[in-house]
Amino acid sequence: MRDDVDALRSELADRIASHARVKGDHETPVPGLLLTRLTDETACYRATCQPSLTLFSQGQKRIELGGVEYLCDRSSFFLSSIYVPIQSQVTEASDAKPLLTMKIFLDMESVREMLNSGDFLPLKPAKHNRGLAVGESTAGLLSACIRLIDLLDSPQDIPYLHPLIQREIVYRILRTPQAQSLRAVVTNGDLSNRTAHVMAWLRANYAKPLRMEELAEIARMGVSTLHHQFRALTSMSPLQYQKQLRLQTARERMMMDGMDANTAAYEVGYESVSQFSREYSRHFGLPPIRDVKTMRSRNPADLATQG
Incomplete structure (x- = not known):
């Protein structure tokens, strides 16, 4: 089984490299799919995460949020359930062995529909329900991601097959322990879901004065509870x-x-x-x-x- 997973990781790297021939981000005809090739290590830089799944097939990157580090390498997937500013650093990349990743931006409404329609175990209470997580890529997940990239070689199939393959990818992620925060964020009424509504309001109204009482009303929870939940999810305060x-x-x-x-x-x-x-x-x-x-x-x- 380990040999099979390693072979799939190498196959995924080959697929990404063949469609991302120069360094940088590469948008694709597959909706929500972004391929990246980077050939240089970097200093720590500021970036912004949004709800997405990133598979690393080669190279290494370090992501930091609120003092917590997430190390991503060829065995990893990185899952973000929220929009949040982060610090990031490419720690392993070269011309001979570039950092190669594929990112799938998540449609949270589709994730919610799948969660509601599937037979998923109930959420377990979590002490720290952070909006970022790193997990180990499985054979099933890697296989589905390879098939998604393969659609780039048959553009006529993209409108019909990409929704099915992306649905499989979301399903496989929802089955992992790392998806706990994602499941909480899309579950109506969950504290993380209510906190995500506050985050969305702040993104739309960032230039307005911040009033915690107003945010608490949006979240339908007390000010102290909101402050605690917001920091648990994002590692920072609303301010x-x-x-x-x-x-x-x-x-x-x-x-x-x-x-x-x-x-x-x-x-x-x-x-x-x-x-x-x-x-x-x-x-x-x-x-x-x-x-x-x-x-x-x-x-x-x-x-x-x-x-």
Whole structure:
């Protein structure tokens, strides 16, 4: 069995490499499927996770959230059940042996429908129900992922077969212990599900003043309970989450839209430009103008967002 899994991991690496021939992220005709090839180790950098499944077939990456490290290598899948800012670092990659990954963005409504229609064991109470998890890829999961990539060689089959294969992939993930947070987030009424509604509200209203009482009303729980649940799921407080959303958005506005730092600060909800500059420097390691210049000077392939 171990030999079979190793062979499937090598086969998956070959499939990814054949469709991602140059470094960077590669969108594909298969909805929700992203292939990545990276050939250089990196310093620690800021990125944003969203609900997704990433399979690593070669190379190594370290992901950190709230002091907890997640080490991903060729044996791993990385599951994110939430939208959350993280720190990431490619720790093993080269021209001869690039980091090769495939990412599937999760449709949470489809995940909820499958969970409701399947015969899944009830959730067990978890002391730390974090929104990120790393697990070991199985033969069944690897086989389904290879078949999903194989659709790129027969584009006419994509509309008919990709929903079936992605459904199988979600099914296999939901059967793993690492899916506990994912199952909680999509289960109506669960505390993690209510907390996810608050996170969605913050993403849509990051520029507005944060009032915990208003967030607690959205979550239909007490302020202290919400604060505890939010930190358990994201390893940060709602205020820290909002701050990181603001800073990430300001950076994107300056990079993509050519917005100056003052305008970006006010656009994302800061009332003080000096405070914005201090917090931006603390978060990204450089003041806004220098950071944007540094980012623009890099190879476009190095600017790809990886979670």
